[in-house]
Amino acid sequence: MVTYLVGTDGESASTAIADQLSNHVTADDHIRAVYATTASNERAEHAVQILEDRLGQITTVDADVIDPGREGGPMLALLDEAERVDAEQMVIGLRRHSRTERIILGSISHALIERATIPLLLVPLPEYQTPAAE
Incomplete structure (x- = not known):
């Protein structure tokens, strides 16, 4: 049994993450999904x-919108939630940002890579994929 913490920030991320996890989760697993x-x-x-x-057609899913509630925003909220539910793996969508966007907006995925203490699965979102060279 694996407990996954899934962090989403919209329809595209949720769809891509569901596509990815549907091939891996079993009925014995548990998913805590949060926005x-x-x-x-x-x-x-x-x-x-x-x-x-x-x-939820495959396994137990507990989904909720949570308030990050403090400095550190979604990144710290995801880390706290992972600890609270004793998650064994965290799953989030991966967006590509320009250098300027990373400086101004930051990158939750990059911050999680540096701070997560459990395995982190980054699911590339289709709208941010670079077409393969022909």
Whole structure:
């Protein structure tokens, strides 16, 4: 049995993560799916619902919108949630950012790579993929 913490930030991430995990999870596994945002909104609810609907057909899914509530935002909220549920693996979507975007906005995936103490699965999102050279 594996406990996964899945962090999402929208429909695209939820869909890509569900596609990836549907090939790996079993009925014995548990998924804690979260969207860390300061305000509950329709987009956040829809994102966690996708994970609940798709992966809930395979295993137990506990999905929720959580408030990151402090400095460090979603990155620290995901780390705290992983510890709280005793997750064995964390799964998030991977976006590509320009150097300027990383400086201004930061990168949750990059910060998690540096701070996570459990395995981290980064699922590339289709809209950020570079077409293969022909």
